[in-house]
Amino acid sequence: MATLVKxxxxxxxxxxxxxxxxxxxxIRYHFIPFMKEKCHATEKPAKVVSNLPFNVSTEVVKLLLPMGDVFSVVVLMLQDETAVRLADASIQTPEYRPINLFVNFYSEPEYKFRVDRxxxxxxxKVDGAVISFKLKNSEEYPPVAPKTFFSMVNSAFNGKxxxxxxxxxxxxxxxxxxxALHNIGLxxxxxPSDLTLDDFVRLHNHLVEV
Structure with a gap:
């Protein structure tokens, strides 16, 4: 593919x-200098569009979504089941996982359409789907330290x-x-499957104060 593109x-x-x-x-080391050289826009002009190998999709999502300082939008072709799960952050469902909180912490996801196999x-052996993530700027992130927040979230879901x-x-x-749960109205x-992203943020901040 790379040879054909070249x-x-x-x-x-x-x-x-x-x-x-x-x-x-x-990505930042190689991409930001290139964009500064080739693009002169004051806004973030860069977008990611990719047809990913399905087996690395979650890993790549975790890599790209925190890059709201580099990219404005990430559009990916994923396995349909994965795309549905990432776009739907409904609590109290078997599919609700830490990755849903991660996705909504850093972006606004939207399931676009299914692509037949x-x-x-x-x-x-499975269908694909296109999903887009509108990346947030750091000032739009929830008011919490990401490292300690996701450490708490992962611990919570280890005993789902x-x-x-x-x-x-x-x-x-x-x-x-x-x-802390009582103080935030829970x-x-x-x-863990009962809590929204906002609930987890408030719980974290209450526990940090303890």
Whole structure:
């Protein structure tokens, strides 16, 4: 594919073909200087459009979505099931996971349309789908430190069926967790799948104060 692109568009000055593993590639290091050289817009002109290998989709989503300082929009072709799950952040469902909180922390996702497997070559065993993520700027992120926030979220979902007063005991005592839940208007028996992104943010900030 890279060879075909080079052969067809090699004379285009605003094209740069890089053959690297996206999961190991330092995007900011290579991309920002290129954009500064080729583009003179004051706004972020860069968008990501990609037909990803389905087996690395979640890893790439985690890599790209925090880059709201570089990209404005990320549009990906993913496995249909994955795209549906990432776009729908409904609580109290079996599909509700930390990745849903991650996606909505950094972006506004929108499921676009399904692509039948017959349209791929070679044909996969599953259908694909196009999903877009409108990336947020850092000032639009929830008022919380991402590192400690997602550490708490992942701990909570490690015991998804457990009540939060149990799964977060390594952070605070059960009574402190119950008090924090009560203060944000949630039952002390709440489980991680009961909480929205805003709920988790408020819970985190209450526990940090303990």
């Amino acid at each position: 052969d067809r568009f090699g004379s285009t000055e605003r094209l740069k073909v890089i053959e690297e593993d996206i999961t190991k590639f330092h 017959e349209n791929f070559f070679p044909r996969p 069926r457990k009540m939060l007063r149990k799964s977060l005991q390594h952070l605070c005592t059960s009574s402190e967790i119950e008090a 039952p002390v028996t709440a489980r």
